Amino acid sequence: xxxxxxxxxxxxxxxxxxxxxxxxxxxxxxxxxxxxxxxxxxxxxxxxxxxxxxxxxxxxxxxxxxxxxxxxxxxxxxxxxxxxxxxxxxxxxxxxxxxxxxxxxxxxxxxxxxxxxxxxxxxxxxxxxxxxxxxxxxxxxxxxxxxxxxxxxxxxxxxxxxxxxxxxxxxxxxxxxxxxxxxxxxxxxxxxxxxxxxxxxxxxxxxxxxxxx
Ligand code: AMP
Numbered sequence: 001x002x003x004x005x006x007x008x009x010x011x012x013x014x015x016x017x018x019x020x021x022x023x024x025x026x027x028x029x030x031x032x033x034x035x036x037x038x039x040x041x042x043x044x045x046x047x048x049x050x051x052x053x054x055x056x057x058x059x060x061x062x063x064x065x066x067x068x069x070x071x072x073x074x075x076x077x078x079x080x081x082x083x084x085x086x087x088x089x090x091x092x093x094x095x096x097x098x099x100x101x102x103x104x105x106x107x108x109x110x111x112x113x114x115x116x117x118x119x120x121x122x123x124x125x126x127x128x129x130x131x132x133x134x135x136x137x138x139x140x141x142x143x144x145x146x147x148x149x150x151x152x153x154x155x156x157x158x159x160x161x162x163x164x165x166x167x168x169x170x171x172x173x174x175x176x177x178x179x180x181x182x183x184x185x186x187x188x189x190x191x192x193x194x195x196x197x198x199x200x201x202x203x204x205x206x207x208x209x210x211x212x213x
Pocket of ligand 1: 055056058063085086087161170
């Protein structure tokens with residue numbers, strides 16, 4: 001399998017869930033810029049304080065800030081990384097290539113799904129505050145309402161940016177920035193596409209198959 005992976009997809013396309021499966025089965029280090037930013041917000045670091053309101057609105061945080069955060073958190077020679085949530089636009093795609101990967105090989109996987117399906121997925125998404133397991137109140141709710149199946153935690157969180165207004169904005173941002181990113185990886189011959197509307201394990205099967213090509 002390729003050394004590094006880049007997961008591309010709309011918010012709610014399931015790429016975070018697929019990234020977790022890939023990490024546990026194939027040993028990649030998961031680098032989610034959304035998770036890194038949320039950790040900065042929780043720490044109330046200077047970067048976190050700058051990013052908080054932007055994230056809550058569903059807009060993108062400044063490219064330079066996110067790039068710095070990413071660089072600080074990866075050692076390309078030591079680990080195989082799975083980049084999740086970066087790049088979000090063509091400028092980030094070029095920075096990833098020139099400033100982070102610097103000649104290391106990477107394959108990009110695009111989780112394709114009709115954007116009209118995603119609003120409902122996102123506004124009903126909850127994540128366990130203890131172990132991070134993701135639920136959807138409509139399609140995959142916990143067995144006991146409000147309690148995590150995996151760890152028994154009783155703190156199922158609704159992200160601020162999964163509330164309706166921010167969701168609409170995030171989907172708009174995605175739609176307006178993704179096309180040149182896909183063309184960029186397509187032109188390099190490293191783009192793989194999977195159908196993200198299928199069930200989780202089916203999508204995972206497709207991802208693994210697409211990486212063998
Ligand atoms: P995510 O968890 O990937 O949906 O990211 C949550 C939010 O963090 C996004 O809506 C952005 O505000 C911010 N964010 C995450 N990754 C990036 C990135 N690569 N560039 C800019 N902002 C980002």
